[in-house]
Amino acid sequence: MPLPQPDDLTSLVLRTHFGDEGAWDSVRIALDAADDYPHATYVSELRFADVGVRALMAEEAAADEDEQIVYMFLADAVTMKDPGHPLLAVDLSDEPGRTFRVPARWFPDISANLSISNMDFAEFADAADASGTFRGFGEG
Secondary structure (H helix, E strand, C coil), X not given: CCCCCCCCCCEEEEECCXXXXXXXXXXXXXXXXXXXXXXXXXECCHHHCCCCHHHHHHHHHHCCHHHCCCEEEEECHHHHXXXXXXXXEEECCCCCCCEEEECHHHHHHHHHHHHCCCCCHHHHHHCCCCCCECCCCCCC
């Protein structure tokens, strides 16, 4: 089954942790509050509970080319527990499986630039700090 497709000019935010509904609500509120425009297509389907990056890569590789997506963001256990709600950004195309964390504050910038192909996934991943978290360019 192919991964869900994001709406136009938004990024797929896939929930993989289902232990706390309030935390999921907080994540969505934080992401939506980070900018005036919608940047996320939220998917909360139990079939993705605790799914790992490798399984998502395999599912995406098996999809028809016109159904494949280039990147996604996971709302996993770390996202739900950390007050900054850092999503796990996952490259599914150029360097499949490459990841970095992105706090809700930076999500709109990354989503907007990736959705219009203004920047590549690697540009953000390369700018991540030693913890693997993107905190803006030159702010790490």
